[in-house]
Amino acid sequence: MLQTPVGSSNETNTPEGVATSGALRGAGPSAPPRSPVGLRGRAWGARLEIAVLVGPALIVFLGFVIFPIVMAAYYGFFSWQGFGVPTDFVGFRNYLTILQDPTFHDALRHNAIIVVLSLVLQGPIAILLALLLNQKLRGQSIIRVLIFVPYVISEVVVGTGWSLMLQTNGAVNGMLENLGLGAYTQDWLSNPDIAIWTLMTIITWKYIGFAVILFLAGLQGIPEELSEAAAIDGASYWQIQRLIVLPLLAPTLRIWAFLSIIGALQLFDLVYIIWGQYVSSTAGTSTMATYLVTNGRNSGNFGYGNAVAVVLFLISLVVALIYQRYVLRRDTAGAITGKAGR
């Protein structure tokens, strides 16, 4: 009974690991032949079936994912306002401008801070919450639903609600005054010393449910016998968690960290909605993606915006490759990537 979720969940998560590594290394999985079409002597019919079944998905995918990304790389070499065919070829000048723009440096630095703080804040809190919720509590399923609510609400609703609460005359400051803590009221959104922490609070609130749910699922895949045996041998609760449970949870932690890093690098919605397009850079919360939209479409420089997109993509790719190479390698080598995808 206990083993079923472990084995089957590994089966389920397998393709993700393979997919990422396949995408990164350019090598797809080649499963053992299942049903050799050729043997049935209907090779042409089978080819037609393949074309009809895969065709729509492939066309839509190539047309609306791959083609725009290739075009982004192409447009990035032009100075172009988005009308007609780009003709003003500028080589790497857009890229030089980006790399020399202090505003972009700020955005990059904010992204780096957000990446690190997301891991440092959400990781430990989510682990603690998952450990606590992994006990047999009455109403556990309700708690699980509630913890997930912020994750399901759209970024726009979250942004609108929080920005109203955080205004200088908003509910947060109002509550502090009601509690007699009026000295601690702040300009949460535009004080550059505080705004990034405000953003981190909102990000943590919005996305921690996702981490907790992942960790809970991971914890429930760890056989209880291990903890029980350790307890019989006299290990304390914290020793068990630190020495047995956490190491076994490590694959889940590493996958979550990967998703969190990529998400933090591409953060756009919350910042753009709460801080708008102009305030974010002075408040110290601008990101590469808000820089992209502000300096690309909003100012009519489509070529430049595409060059920013390429830089953003390359940075994400390099981070992903490094992470894949040095952190996820152990998982993709065996623990997570099982037989199914090979």
Added chain:
Amino acid sequence: MTATLETVNMPGVSPRGPGASKAPVRRGLGRPLGYAAAVVIIVAMLAPVAFIIIGGFRSNSEITTDPAGFPTVWNIGNYIDVLTGGVFWRQVLNSTIAGALTTLGVVVMGLMASYVLARYNFRGRGALYATFAAGLMFPMTVAITPLYILIKNLGLMNSLGGIILPQIAFALPTTIIILVPFLRAIPDEIQEAAFIDGCSRLGFFWRMVVPLAMPGVITVGILAFIASWNSYLLPLFILNNQDMFTLPLGVQAFSSQYSVDTARVLAFTSLSMIPALLFFAFFERRIVGGLTGAVKG
């Protein structure tokens, strides 16, 4: 078969071994601490949501004098205004159409492609799978400007089709990655039996694969629908006409248009949350299962 898939799909609710609780083990941090933590979590998670909903029942002067308080009189006027105006319902309709068609497209195309990737053997299958899987590395943020130009050239600006097609395309990688193992897990014996009984490959797809893959299909469908319902960046670029706005754009437009009328903005915002929350409450186990299945398990 289906039972196994169910277990995969809902790791959070997988039953514990019946004997587990009998062992003489100190369990966890103790219940009181667990419950205390649970209360703290619930308050922290729900307070901002409660602020939005309760704020909609207050008057602007109340909000100005005491922004963190409860309404003295529960005033439903703001909600009635929003519900009787046409704007909200038009945006709900737009979001519903976009979400439903995105979901339909993702499920149909994803299932067909996954079937081929899982159960046909042909040259280039690995490369095809890798192509789709590579889509995970391409976020919409990177492609947004060329997408906007592409949609403009296709004449799909300000139409729901202009957001539906890219949304389908960007949801396909996750969908295929979740569905392929589901379809691979269908035992070969079933397929052989069906073929012996004279079932064609496509007949097998309709009669056996589609029903057996239902748990996976529901998961990817829900993920696609919620992603579409909450999507912001793409509609921001594609939909400029107020009549075509989806709810996220509508909430933003409403909150800048009525920025002085905080209570009304809060009412509009809370009403726009309701569909997603209801949908989530209804399908919670599936969503959680889909996410955990897709990522870890």
